[in-house]
Amino acid sequence: xxxxxxxxxxxxxxxxxxxxxxxxxxxxxxxxxxxxxxxxxxxxxxxxxxxxxxxxxxxxxxxxxxxxxxxxxxxxxxxxxxxxxxxxxxxxxxxxxxxxxxxxxxxxxxxxxxxxxxxxxxxxxxxxxxxxxxxxxxxxxxxxxxxxxxxxxxxxxxxxxxxxxxxxxxxxxxxxxxxxxxxxxxxxxxxxxxxxxxxxxxxxxxxxxxxxxxxxxxxxxxxxxxxxxxxxxxxxxxxxxxxxxxxxxxxxxxxxxxxxxxxxxxxxxxxxxxxxxxxxxxxxxxxxxxxxxxxxxxxxxxxxxxxxxxxxxxxxxxxxxxxxxxxxxxxxxxxxxxxxxxxxxxxxxxxxxxxxxxxxxxxxx
Amino acid sequence: xxxxxxxxxxxxxxxxxxxxxxxxxxxxxxxxxxxxxxxxxxxxxxxxxxxxxxxxxxxxxxxxxxxxxxxxxxxxxxxxxxxxxxxxxxxxxxxxxxxxxxxxxxxxxxxxxxxxxxxxxxxxxxxxxxxxxxxxxxxxxxxxxxxxxxxxxxxxxxxxxxxxxxxxxxxxxxxxxxxxxxxxxxxxxxxxxxxxxxxxxxxxxxxxxxxxxxxxxxxxxxxxxxxxxxxxxxx
Ligand SMILES: [Zn+2]
Numbered sequence: 362x363x364x365x366x367x368x369x370x371x372x373x374x375x376x377x378x379x380x381x382x383x384x385x386x387x388x389x390x391x392x393x394x395x396x397x398x399x400x401x402x403x404x405x406x407x408x409x410x411x412x413x414x415x416x417x418x419x420x421x422x423x424x425x426x427x428x429x430x431x432x433x434x435x436x437x438x439x440x441x442x443x444x445x446x447x448x449x450x451x452x453x454x455x456x457x458x459x460x461x462x463x464x465x466x467x468x469x470x471x472x473x474x475x476x477x478x479x480x481x482x483x484x485x486x487x488x489x490x491x492x493x494x495x496x497x498x499x500x501x502x503x504x505x506x507x508x509x510x511x512x513x514x515x516x517x518x519x520x521x522x523x524x525x526x527x528x529x530x531x532x533x534x535x536x537x538x539x540x541x542x543x544x545x546x547x548x549x550x551x552x553x554x555x556x557x558x559x560x561x562x563x564x565x566x567x568x569x570x571x572x573x574x575x576x577x578x579x580x581x582x583x584x585x586x587x588x589x590x591x592x593x594x595x596x597x598x599x600x601x602x603x604x605x606x607x608x609x610x611x612x613x614x615x616x617x618x619x620x621x622x623x624x625x626x627x628x629x630x631x632x633x634x635x636x637x638x639x640x641x642x643x644x645x646x647x648x649x650x651x652x653x654x655x656x657x658x659x660x661x662x663x664x665x666x667x668x669x670x671x672x673x674x675x676x677x678x679x680x681x682x683x684x685x686x687x688x689x690x691x692x693x694x695x696x697x698x699x700x701x702x703x704x705x706x707x708x709x710x711x712x713x714x715x716x717x718x719x720x721x722x723x724x725x726x
Numbered sequence: 727x728x729x730x731x732x733x734x735x736x737x738x739x740x741x742x743x744x745x746x747x748x749x750x751x752x753x754x755x756x757x758x759x760x761x762x763x764x765x766x767x768x769x770x771x772x773x774x775x776x777x778x779x780x781x782x783x784x785x786x787x788x789x790x791x792x793x794x795x796x797x798x799x800x801x802x803x804x805x806x807x808x809x810x811x812x813x814x815x816x817x818x819x820x821x822x823x824x825x826x827x828x829x830x831x832x833x834x835x836x837x838x839x840x841x842x843x844x845x846x847x848x849x850x851x852x853x854x855x856x857x858x859x860x861x862x863x864x865x866x867x868x869x870x871x872x873x874x875x876x877x878x879x880x881x882x883x884x885x886x887x888x889x890x891x892x893x894x895x896x897x898x899x900x901x902x903x904x905x906x907x908x909x910x911x912x913x914x915x916x917x918x919x920x921x922x923x924x925x926x927x928x929x930x931x932x933x934x935x936x937x938x939x940x941x942x943x944x945x946x947x948x949x950x951x952x953x954x955x956x957x958x959x960x961x
Contacts, residue, residue: 405952416941446800453804457811461784696770
């Protein structure tokens with residue numbers, strides 16, 4: 362069955378077609394460059410851009426795949442989590458595309474999409490990665506470590522308690538005067554610096570000097586992430602230094618800051634491998650493009666699978682991949698589906714009513 | 727020509743299905759003041775029910791018509807995205823119509839004595855979206871004031887020329903005192919004249935120019951720039 366999928370949870374307007382054999386026939390991504398001058402994604406502007414592009418991107422995805430709309434057997438779209446206004450453009454478009462032809466529809470969780478990117482065999486050159494495995498998802502919006510037992514669903518082992526890893530990269534880059542988004546610029550600056558010059562919170566060099574009390578040690582043992590303290594530490598460090606000193610040591614600051622983020626991700630991944638005994642790790646999210654992270658992942662005592670960059674960052678091929686293994690809703694059951702901002706996928710009972718534009722954050726774990 | 731028309735510019739979801747014989751079936755969802763709009767959850771489901779009631783399916787439609795606003799941003803996008811998605815899926819014509827004109831024409835049609843109508847929608851943040859229309863002797867409806875966002879105290883000034891004005895829409899209800907102070911009549915709060923109807927969207931949509939591809943040409947009429955853009959310029 363040929364799958365058409367849309368993704369619009371943040372600032373990328375994406376559509377993809379997956380062949381009946383699960384191969385990516387097309388994977389169109391339009392990244393909105395319009396947010397840079399605002400120093401972050403502006404939800405209303407993102408939603409307007411999705412509105413401009415949605416149908417064009419769908420047409421292009423069909424065209425590149427050499428598929429007519431009447432050959433599509435299943436339509437899918439990201440239902441959440443993400444910016445609700447942005448999600449609703451893709452979800453409304455996709456539901457309507459499916460409804461017009463009375464096709465089944467699969468609502469997909471964005472994080473499940475990042476996991477499912479690993480099920481895709483990219484252009485035949487790479488083998489797909491099959492569960493069970495651990496998956497580290499790190500992007501500008503999410504940072505979590507999950508246990509994937511089957512091709513549908515996952516168990517969250519740890520997640521960020523504050524900022525996402527990609528957000529930490531961007532905020533650090535801005536503090537170092539590198540503009541927005543600055544993750545890649547920070548990585549370039551870090552290349553010439555000493556990663557152990559500044560023992561930032563979360564880094565190996567900090568941990569080797571002994572934590573700061575039991576609360577900190579208990580946190581280090583959990584699989585949750587925290588990057589807010591790191592950001593504050595960089596801010597204080599920049600305030601302490603003279604302008605000349607900052608200028609002279611920008612490379613060291615960037616390298617140490619990056620090392621703290623990467624160390625923190627690697628330490629949790631290592632611990633999860635230890636706890637589960639599962640020596641298979643997959644990766645998803647834009648932070649997977651970071652060279653230092655990739656290098657350190659390669660040193661892990663595990664089989665590591667990193668999808669190509671285009672499948673790590675937000676895209677619709679991963680949504681289509683997840684849709685292949687998700688429950689497809691028959692027409693007309695899905696017509697009442699709503700988008701959700703955060704938390705777990707709402708139950709079907711919750712989707713038919715109105716008045717719930719936001720989900721409470723998942724409690725407990 | 728079978729036309730499906732809907733509007734999501736206000737918290738209401740209004741759907742109309744104009745059949746080949748010119749008659750129109752309608753459905754609507756008006757959320758209570760403490761409820762969220764049902765655009766995302768109700769629009770397609772109501773449409774499915776209307777079609778079923780007429781013994782039709784999506785594949786029988788000839789044209790989709792959609793209210794472009796101005797109105798609530800997210801509501802407009804759900805409406806336009808749904809309309810475009812249906813048109814693209816079916817490969818049929820798509821026509822966008824002004825929600826304010828639809829509101830005014832709906833009122834003119836059911837009110838014989840109202841030749842000058844202000845269509846006023848609540849634009850939030852203490853403003854209203856407004857446009858002014860006149861029913862001419864030839865029976866056509868002329869736009870005297872193009873859609874704009876206005877402060878409530880300026881609403882009445884639009885109604886200076888012409889004869890007797892009346893104002894309809896949820897904005898007319900909300901800003902009744904300002905409008906009445908300027909001599910503009912506002913029907914009782916519960917009057918159906920304040921509601922955008924799917925039937926008018928269908929009628930306007932059947933007459934409007936439509937696109938049969940390039941569906942992206944049909945865009946929401948926001949009439950307001952994003953706050954972030956305005957804030958950035960003021961810096
Ligand atoms: Zn993502």
